[in-house]
Amino acid sequence: MDVVSVVNGEAESWAEVLNRLRRAQGQLAAVITMIEAGRDRKDVVTQLAAVSHALDRAGFKIVAEGIRQCLTERQQGHVPPLSEAQLEKLFLSLA
Template sequence: MKTDKKDIINRLKRAEGQLRGIQKMIDEDQECIDIVTQLTAVRSSINRTIGIVIGNKINQVIEEPVADPKQQEENLAKAIDLIIKK
């Protein structure tokens, strides 16, 4: 499943809007639980976006292999490292 750049950018813009909303909540001294709930939602959204970006990279490495098997192995290792870092 490949997600295009536009979809990823839209996800990031949505998260950016949520963060601005959280800043406003803090400025307005809203309840801690409400702020944490929104922060958790942003974190979840960002984690999902990371997963999509990594998935796209793995698909690219598999669908567009390089001729050199050693380089292909390195490309797969880099993609796996991205998963581990997540």
């Protein structure tokens, strides 16, 4: 894998994460609007769960890309930016 592929792959991954976060931001704005409008608690909690899920997915994507990056670095004989323990801690922080 060449440097250009890695950089492009990273850019695509960050674009996916940003899309997920923007979606979550829109969902959170909708939750705030729902509360201000006095909407039913069930509807608010349902939307809040969607926000939480979107944030979790973004976090998992970041961790997964970190794992991929570390594997690639090791295959190329480099020291990865994060240790296995650091990646595990990041992953568990999302649980």
